[in-house]
Amino acid sequence: MKVIIKLDQLLTEREMSQHELARQTGIRQPSINDMCRNQTQRIPLDNLAKICEVLGCEITDVLKLEKEQSE
Numbered sequence: 785m786k787v788i789i790k791l792d793q794l795l796t797e798r799e800m801s802q803h804e805l806a807r808q809t810g811i812r813q814p815s816i817n818d819m820c821r822n823q824t825q826r827i828p829l830d831n832l833a834k835i836c837e838v839l840g841c842e843i844t845d846v847l848k849l850e851k852e853q854s855e
Contacts, residue, residue, distance in 0.1 A: 788848040789827075792820035794839055809834040 795805060802820060806813040811831050818824040836843060 786850050786852050788850050789819050789822050789824070789846065790848055791816070791835065791846055794841060794845060795820065798839060800839075805835070805838060808838045811835070 795802065802816045803813055805811070806816050809816075809831070811834065815824070815831070819827065832843060832846065835846060839845075
């Protein structure tokens, strides 16, 4: 199983930049960029809560659990 971070999609839907999300949440912009590119290994729960609060969404809107393709 693999966790997919859908933050980039949410920002596009809400017409919000990574920089604006960083400003409103207090999360460093490089951290948000890593989340948008699915290159982060850990997301502190308080950061996840801040993102959900600012975007007006649920955790399941940000994270998705997906089965990995077997080769």
